[in-house]
Each structure stands twice: as C-alpha cells, then as structure tokens.
Amino acid sequence: MRSADIRRRFLAHFEANGHVVVPSAPLPFDDPNLLFVNAGMVQFVPYFIGQQAAPWKRATSVQKCIRTQDIEEVGKTTRHGTFFQMNGNFSFGDYFKEQAIQLAWELSTKPVADGGFGLDGDRIWPTVYLDDDEAADIWHRVIGIPPERIVRRDKADNTWDMGIPGPAGTCSELFYDRGREYGPDGGPAVDEDRYLEFWNLVFMAYERGRATGPGKGEYEILGELPNKNIDTGMGLERIAAILQGVDNLYEIDETRPILDRAAELTSTKYGAHSGHTAAESHPDDVRLRVIADHVRTGLMLMGDGVTPSNEGRGYVLRRILRRAVRSMRLLGYGDPALPELLPVARDCMAPSYPELAADFERIAMIGYAEEETFRRTLASGTTIFDTAVSSVKSAGESTLPGEQAFRLHDTYGFPVDLTLEMAAEQGLTVDVEGFRRLMTEQRERAKADAKANKSAHGNSPALRQLRDAGETVFTGYTELHTRSRVRGILADGELVPAARAGQIVEIVLDETPFYAESGGQVADEGTISADGALLRVLDVQKPVKGLIVHRVEVAEGELASGAEADAQVDPEWRRSARQAHSGTHVVHAALREVLGPTALQSGSYNKPGYLRLDFAWGGALSETSKRDIEEVANRALRADLPVSVQYMPLRRAREIGALALFGETYDADEVRVVEIGGAWSRELCGGTHVEHSSQVGALTLIGEASVGAGVRRVEAFVGLEALRYLATERALLNAAADTLKVPAAEVPDRIAALVERLRTVEKELERGRVAAVLARSGELAAQVVDVAGVQLVAVPAPDGIAGNDLRTLASDVRNRLDQGRPAVVVLISDVAGKAHFVASVNPAGQQAGLSAGELVREFAPVLAARGGGKADLAQGAGGDAAKLPAAFAALRDSIASP
Ligand code: ATP
Numbered sequence: 079m080r081s082a083d084i085r086r087r088f089l090a091h092f093e094a095n096g097h098v099v100v101p102s103a104p105l106p107f108d109d110p111n112l113l114f115v116n117a118g119m120v121q122f123v124p125y126f127i128g129q130q131a132a133p134w135k136r137a138t139s140v141q142k143c144i145r146t147q148d149i150e151e152v153g154k155t156t157r158h159g160t161f162f163q164m165n166g167n168f169s170f171g172d173y174f175k176e177q178a179i180q181l182a183w184e185l186s187t188k189p190v191a192d193g194g195f196g197l198d199g200d201r202i203w204p205t206v207y208l209d210d211d212e213a214a215d216i217w218h219r220v221i222g223i224p225p226e227r228i229v230r231r232d233k234a235d236n237t238w239d240m241g242i243p244g245p246a247g248t249c250s251e252l253f254y255d256r257g258r259e260y261g262p263d264g265g266p267a268v269d270e271d272r273y274l275e276f277w278n279l280v281f282m283a284y285e286r287g288r289a290t291g292p293g294k295g296e297y298e299i300l301g302e303l304p305n306k307n308i309d310t311g312m313g314l315e316r317i318a319a320i321l322q323g324v325d326n327l328y329e330i331d332e333t334r335p336i337l338d339r340a341a342e343l344t345s346t347k348y349g350a351h352s353g354h355t356a357a358e359s360h361p362d363d364v365r366l367r368v369i370a371d372h373v374r375t376g377l378m379l380m381g382d383g384v385t386p387s388n389e390g391r392g393y394v395l396r397r398i399l400r401r402a403v404r405s406m407r408l409l410g411y412g413d414p415a416l417p418e419l420l421p422v423a424r425d426c427m428a429p430s431y432p433e434l435a436a437d438f439e440r441i442a443m444i445g446y447a448e449e450e451t452f453r454r455t456l457a458s459g460t461t462i463f464d465t466a467v468s469s470v471k472s473a474g475e476s477t478l479p480g481e482q483a484f485r486l487h488d489t490y491g492f493p494v495d496l497t498l499e500m501a502a503e504q505g506l507t508v509d510v511e512g513f514r515r516l517m518t519e520q521r522e523r524a525k526a527d528a529k530a531n532k533s534a535h536g537n538s539p540a541l542r543q544l545r546d547a548g549e550t551v552f553t554g555y556t557e558l559h560t561r562s563r564v565r566g567i568l569a570d571g572e573l574v575p576a577a578r579a580g581q582i583v584e585i586v587l588d589e590t591p592f593y594a595e596s597g598g599q600v601a602d603e604g605t606i607s608a609d610g611a612l613l614r615v616l617d618v619q620k621p622v623k624g625l626i627v628h629r630v631e632v633a634e635g636e637l638a639s640g641a642e643a644d645a646q647v648d649p650e651w652r653r654s655a656r657q658a659h660s661g662t663h664v665v666h667a668a669l670r671e672v673l674g675p676t677a678l679q680s681g682s683y684n685k686p687g688y689l690r691l692d693f694a695w696g697g698a699l700s701e702t703s704k705r706d707i708e709e710v711a712n713r714a715l716r717a718d719l720p721v722s723v724q725y726m727p728l729r730r731a732r733e734i735g736a737l738a739l740f741g742e743t744y745d746a747d748e749v750r751v752v753e754i755g756g757a758w759s760r761e762l763c764g765g766t767h768v769e770h771s772s773q774v775g776a777l778t779l780i781g782e783a784s785v786g787a788g789v790r791r792v793e794a795f796v797g798l799e800a801l802r803y804l805a806t807e808r809a810l811l812n813a814a815a816d817t818l819k820v821p822a823a824e825v826p827d828r829i830a831a832l833v834e835r836l837r838t839v840e841k842e843l844e845r846g847r848v849a850a851v852l853a854r855s856g857e858l859a860a861q862v863v864d865v866a867g868v869q870l871v872a873v874p875a876p877d878g879i880a881g882n883d884l885r886t887l888a889s890d891v892r893n894r895l896d897q898g899r900p901a902v903v904v905l906i907s908d909v910a911g912k913a914h915f916v917a918s919v920n921p922a923g924q925q926a927g928l929s930a931g932e933l934v935r936e937f938a939p940v941l942a943a944r945g946g947g948k949a950d951l952a953q954g955a956g957g958d959a960a961k962l963p964a965a966f967a968a969l970r971d972s973i974a975s976p
C-alpha cells in the first residue's frame with residue numbers, strides 16, 4: 079500500500095466518523111524552543127488548553143513534522159526520520175479513552191478491501207500507563223486483547239507532552255510485532271525494533287509547566303485541562319514500513335527511490351552486508367539511509383520557506399543538507415549530489431504535496447546554492463583541519479583544541495558539528511568547552527563594539543548642539559567648490575575653539591560640497607582651506623540626520639572655529655565616484671533585464687573605479703548570463719542615455735515604479751529619484767551621478783559569488799579601472815601563451831591537453847606502483863608455514879606499504895595459497911613506529927571457523943593497537959610496531975588453539 083493511499087484511508091476513516099479534515103500546518107513554528115512543528119496536535123494547542131474555543135468537536139489531519147532530537151537516530155534505528163508525517167485524530171472535549179481506542183483498533187485491523195489497513199490483530203501489543211486500569215480494561219474487555227499482551231509502562235514511556243510547556247497526558251501506544259527475524263520475543267519492553275510503535279493515543283488531561291529535570295516526564299504540572307481531550311499520532315512512515323513489508327522506514331515508497339539513486343551514484347550495493355535489524359546495519363547502509371532521509375527533509379523544509387543560515391531553523395536545514403552531501407562524499411561521490419537527488423525526492427513527495435513540484439525551481443535553486451557554498455567551505459577548511467589533526471596526533475594528544483574549532487568556524491565557516499564529526503572519524507575529540515568560550519567572547523566583543531560606535535555618534539551632546547544651529551546645506555550636486563564657514567570643531571567628541579597642524583579633528587561647515595558616505599557611495603576626498611589653515615579631508619559622515627561631519631587632518635596652519643572656509647572636492651575623485659555610482663544603477667537594471675525583476679538589489683558599495691552590488695538570487699550565474707549582463711550594461715553606456723534627477727512625493731515615486739533599497743530611510747514626503755534612460759533605470763537615490771551614461775566609460779564584471787543564502791554579489795570595474803583590468807588580463811594571457819609557446823587563442827586547449835596528459839601519467843604511475851606492490855606477493859606467499867593444518871603467512875609487510883596497498887597485497891598473497899585448505903594472511907607494516915595491519919582469511923578458513931575480525935581483535939592488544947572487521951578481511955592500526963614478534967606469536971597461538 080503506497081503512502082499516499084495510507085494517508086487517504088486514514089483521513090477517510092475519521093471523516094466518516096465525524097471528524098473535520100484540517101490541512102497540515104507549515105513546518106516552521108514560532109517558538110525558540112521548538113522551531114518546528116513536532117506533532118499533529120501542535121496547531122491545536124490553544125483549543126486544548128482552553129485559550130480559544132475549538133471550532134469543531136473532532137478533527138483529523140496529516141501533519142508534517144520535524145524532530146531535530148531524532149537526527150542522530152536516523153539510519154541507526156529502523157524507525158526514526160527527521161521529517162515524518164503524523165496522521166492524527168483529535169477530540170476537543172468530545173470522546174475520550176474508549177472511543178479513541180476503538181477507532182484506532184478498527185482502522186488498524188479492518189480488511190484492506192473495506193478501507194482499513196488489514197493488520198493482524200494478534201500481532202498488536204498495546205501499552206498503557208502504570209496505573210491506567212481504565213485503558214487496560216478497555217483493551218481487554220472491549221477489544222479482546224489477552225492481558226499478557228497489554229503492557230504497563232512508566233512515565234518515561236507512557237506520558238506525552240510537546241517537550242515544552244503545554245497540554246500533556248498519559249498515553250496508550252500500539253506496537254506491531256514484525257516477527258522473530260527482527261529481534262527477541264517478549265514484547266515492546268524487550269525490543270522496540272521488532273515491536274514497532276506505530277500509533278500513540280494520548281489521553282490529554284493536564285497542562286505541564288517548566289521542566290524540573292532532564293528526563294521525560296520531569297516537569298511541574300500546572301493543573302487539569304478544562305476538558306478531557308484526545309490527541310493521537312500515527313507515524314505514516316512507520317505504518318507504511320509495516321504495510322509495505324520493508325525493514326525500516328527509509329525503504330518505503332517515499333524515500334527508497336532517493337536511497338537507490340544515492341546507491342547507484344556511489345556504486346554501493348545497499349543491503350548487501352546488513353540484516354533485518356538496525357543492529358545488523360553496515361555503516362554504508364546507514365549512510366545511504368541518512369542521505370535518503372536528509373534529502374527528503376531538506377526538500378520539505380525548503381518547500382515550507384526555510385532557507386539555510388547560521389542560526390535557528392536555517393541552521394537545522396543547513397546541517398541536514400550538508401550532512402547529506404558529506405555522506406555522499408564519504409561514500410566516494412565528489413560531484414554535486416543534490417542536483418541528482420532532490421528531483422528524485424520531489425517525485426517521491428509530489429503525489430501528496432503537489433506544491434513541491436510547482437515550486438521546485440525555487441527550492442532547487444536554494445538547495446544547489448547551499449551545496450555549492452558547502453563545497454567551497456570544505457575545500458578551504460579541510461586542509462586546515464587536516465593540518466590541525468596531524469599536529470594534534472604527532473604531539474601524542476587526542477583532543478583538538480577549542481581554538482582550532484573556533485578558527486575553522488570563524489574563518490572557514492565550518493559548523494562545529496562538522497568539526498566534531500570529522501574529528502571523531504580521526505579518533506579525536508574536540509574541546510567543545512573551549513570552542514564555546516571563544517564564541518561567547520567574540521559575541522561580547524561585537525556587542526561592545528556596536529555600543530561604542532553608537533555612543534560616539536548620535537548621542538554626543540556636542541553634535542546635537544551643532545545640529546540645533548541648523549542642517550548642513552549640501553551643495554555638492556551642482557558644485558565642487560563652496561565658500562562656507564567653520565561652524566564647529568570637535569576633538570575626541572568635545573567642542574574645541576581651535577586645532578593645530580598635525581591634529582586630526584572633526585569639523586562641521588554651514589554648507590559643504592563634500593558627499594557624506596551613504597547609499598553605498600563612499601565619502602568624497604578633497605581639501606578645505608580656512609584662514610591660512612589647510613585641511614585634508616579623510617572621511618565624511620552623517621552621524622546625525624541633517625549634519626555633515628568632515629574628519630580632517632590639519633596639514634598646515636591653525637584652524638579656528640568661525641573662520642571663513644573654502645571647501646574643494648577633488649574633481650578627479652568625484653568624476654570617478656559618479657561613474658561608479660551610475661555604473662551601479664546600470665548594472666542593477668542590466669541584471670533585472672537579463673535575470674528578471676526578482677533580481678532585486680539588497681545592498682551596494684561603490685568608490686572611484688569600482689562597484690559591487692548584492693542582489694536576491696538563489697544560484698550561481700551562468701557564463702552566458704554574466705556575458706549578457708555585461709553586454710546589456712555596456713550597450714546602455716554606449717547609447718548615451720540621459721541621466722535625470724527629480725524630486726517627488728514618495729507615493730508618486732512608488733507609482734512610477736522607482737526601486738527603493740531595503741533598509742534605507744527616505745523622507746516620507748519628498749524623495750529624490752534618479753533615472754537613466756527614463757524608465758529603464760529608476761531608483762530612489764541620494765548619490766551623485768554622471769549626466770549621460772556614456773560618461774561612465776567602460777564597465778567590466780570581475781566577479782560573481784554567493785554572500786549568503788539566496789544573495790549573490792557582482793563586482794565590476796568602471797571607467798579607466800575597467801580598461802586597466804582588461805590590460806592586466808591580456809598581459810597574463812600573453813605570459814601564459816609565451817610559456818606554452820602557442821598563440822593566445824590556443825591557450826585553453828593547450829592547458830586542457832596538458833591536464834589530460836598529466837592525468838594519464840598519474841594513472842600509469844599508480845598502475846606501476848600497484849604492480850610493484852604485487853610483485854612482492856610471490857615472495858611473501860613463499861613464506862607460508864603450516865600451523866595446525868592452516869596455511870599461515872604472518873610477516874612484516876615490505877617497507878612503505880600501508881593503507882589500501884596493504885589490503886590489496888594481503889588479498890593477492892591469500893589468492894596464491896591453496897584454496898582447498900584454510901589460509902590466513904596477516905601483514906603488518908611499520909609506519910613511523912606505529913603498526914598498520916591487515917588480516918585476510920580464505921573461504922575454506924572461514925568454514926573452518928577462522929575469522930579475520932576475531933584474529934585481529936585477539937592479537938591487536940599485543941601491539942597495544944586497535945582493529946576489527948569481518949570474517950574475510952579485517953584491519954587495524956596504532957600501538958607499537960616494535961612488538962611485532964610477540965604479535966606473530968600470539969597469532970600462531972590463537973590459530974593453533976581456536
Ligand atoms: P519513539 O519512542 O519510537 O521515538 P515517540 O514516543 O517519540 O516514538 P510519539 O511522540 O508518541 O513517538 O509520536 C507519535 C507517533 O509518531 C509514533 O507512534 C510514531 O509512529 C511516530 N514517530 C515519532 N517519532 C518519529 C520519527 N522520528 N520518525 C518517524 N515517525 C515518528
């Protein structure tokens with residue numbers, strides 16, 4: 079029975095019994111302690127606790143759920159997904175225990191032909207809370223379950239709450255016995271994998287408060303609820319696993335295709351080495367399950383509007399997507415994985431959630447962008463990580479310092495749980511305590527900085543006093559030189575009467591042509607002369623609305639407050655600044671022309687010769703898009719479009735579609751609108767611009783990258799800078815052409831050919847190396863001795879052979895021995911004083927009861943090393959290579975006396 083069918087039957091059963099079908103709430107939930115909806119009842123909490131009157135007496139739903147606390151269980155148990163669907167029926171002060179039990183029993187056991195699930199009632203084991211005689215009695219008397227199959231369990235198992243304050247109650251759960259091959263007899267108290275919980279009936283009767291301890295059921299009880307309610311949850315995936323006859327919930331119709339695709343991509347044979355139960359799972363199979371689960375969860379989260387980020391819900395999504403990608407890498411797949419897997423997940427889920435198909439382009443863009451970001455992070459951080467690991471190991475330590483974890487996080491964007499996971503793979507722990515301390519310190523520094531900045535600016539009484547004398551008049555839209563007067567001088571935030579040569583102070587003029595940094599445009603440079611004093615302008619800011627403050631260095635003479643002043647903006651500087659700012663508007667318009675109107679600017683920065691612009695976009699731009707954007711922009715420059723400035727009410731500006739930057743504030747009544755070519759580019763802007771687009775000169779894009787989820791950044795050079803940039807590129811190309819001794823146009827092909835050749839040569843080298851390793855196997859096989867009828871080759875490996883080569887060599891030696899008789903090959907190599915070893919046992923040996931894994935476990939302690947593996951092949955490392963003779967002796971002993 080397919081999942082979509084299970085869902086339909088569930089809703090139909092309860093609808094037929096007077097329940098109103100309510101759609102699933104979206105996954106994100108507004109509580110910092112919960113983040114996501116984790117049960118069907120969450121959207122009904124106000125009705126349960128009596129805050130609002132329930133609009134219906136009975137409801138039913140299939141709720142999307144996420145349980146972040148189950149992430150670590152995924153793939154290791156047979157029954158936990160991060161995302162799952164909870165089928166539920168709810169009674170708001172209507173029916174209680176008896177009817178809830180009857181309704182659940184009926185649907186579970188009703189024949190498939192009659193719309194039920196057709197489960198064998200004799201295999202269902204109900205549980206009840208310790209002293210809930212009423213429920214036990216209903217199960218026995220009304221349903222007819224023999225008492226020995228009704229299990230009483232305590233608070234930890236048979237009470238239910240959301241994990242945060244809210245409604246709660248005792249419960250009765252339905253377990254299905256999947257049979258002997260899944261575990262020992264004895265009911266749910268003995269084995270929760272064989273006896274699979276699929277439905278929980280909560281008898282919701284009281285309200286819980288804050289936690290009083292770490293355990294489940296440890297909280298204060300605030301009181302009885304106004305009504306006795308029913309809240310049930312049947313895991314759709316769990317019942318699907320039962321009805322589809324698969325071992326676990328990663329193998330049902332909604333996830334198995336993802337798992338299969340991942341197995342295909344990684345050339346892994348899923349299930350080849352695992353049994354039915356979770357405990358018998360091969361690590362590769364666990365990874366495939368994690369991939370299937372996480373890809374689907376990622377899809378559902380992005381579908382509900384979550385985007386990857388470094389905190390809260392976005393972080394959960396990021397972690398899940400990255401774990402899926404990393405699991406693919408650990409299985410040997412290095413290419414982008416999500417483009418292969420997400421579409422499969424979409425096809426699995428679309429039958430129940432058609433909106434995922436409709437919205438897939440957006441979802442995919444976010445997902446693929448996140449994988450790209452992660453690939454870059456991995457590329458830069460892994461080297462740092464490896465260096466850190468080897469220095470820890472060579473110092474004989476086993477803990478990665480908190481500073482390293484912090485640096486990886488701070489500089490390379492390595493999430494700490496990735497560091498933890500990678501360290502664990504290397505047998506190391508991480509000083510998490512130290513990491514957290516550094517994180518806290520950094521947060522506090524940032525807070526202190528923000529505070530210091532604030533008080534230095536707007537709150538200064540001196541600045542307010544200057545502002546009270548009137549706004550600074552900005553003359554810089556029309557002139558670069560203005561005669562003015564020094565209204566005030568500030569040294570360290572205090573008003574002073576004068577300043578001497580060599581001092582750096584802040585000054586306010588009555589009027590100024592200097593543009594203060596704003597709207598992404600940098601401050602003007604230039605000079606101010608005042609009564610014999612010469613001032614160089616270092617920075618210009620507007621710390622208080624209406625007040626322009628120049629930070630100046632007194633280069634010559636003495637500056638006095640009240641003096642006449644000549645303010646002169648550097649014309650060359652301003653010309654370039656105008657080019658850059660108009661260039662920014664042109665790039666914005668070109669982006670929107672090429673990519674569409676959703677490519678909206680979210681921030682920008684420009685200074686003479688250079689500009690950058692951040693805009694909303696999910697994925698990397700293709701080469702074609704980049705070329706098109708550059709082309710559209712340069713055509714607009716060449717077309718010599720007029721640039722015009724108008725003032726108008728904000729309302730009017732909105733009407734004519736002027737674009738306003740998010741987060742910037744403009745006067746409510748009158749705004750400044752800058753147009754280039756009329757409606758082609760129309761933005762609210764206070765900056766300085768050229769008069770005709772051709773004055774921008776040339777424009778060349780120099781980069782495009784992600785600066786966060788769904789935000790891209792383009793950078794460009796304009797004017798002379800653009801030409802200089804192109805000249806440098808030409809010089810580089812010529813240098814490469816010179817070295818390669820080919821014309822410039824042939825450079826790419828030539829490099830490709832060289833890389834290809836290098837690869838071939840590397841492969842040949844590798845083949846040569848393997849051949850050299852195997853060349854030794856004849857001589858090693860010749861050292862075979864007979865120990866109690868077993869052919870044993872136990873020798874030191876030739877120098878320098880370890881890892882993969884050691885395994886290959888051991889197998890080859892083994893194959894040279896007589897396959898009709900038991901054979902054991904153990905090779906130990908000495909790598910910088912540490913022993914690395916491999917044991918291999920042929921099929922005849924395994925039949926005779928020998929196991930490579932056990933042999934290794936027995937002799938590894940002699941070397942003070944660790945190891946393990948399977949019956950045919952096992953390996954290990956560590957310890958002291960000098961103890962080799964003792965290890966060989968132990969090995970002979972354990973073969974001789976099995
Ligand atoms: P378990 O003890 O197996 O983790 P639970 O007691 O946490 O389950 P409930 O909170 O009672 O489960 O949730 C109700 C139903 O939702 C369960 O009976 C089960 O069918 C399903 N369920 C719970 N957690 C998961 C999960 N992580 N993945 C899939 N289904 C789940």
Ligand code: MG
Pocket residue numbers: none
């Ligand atoms: Mg649970």
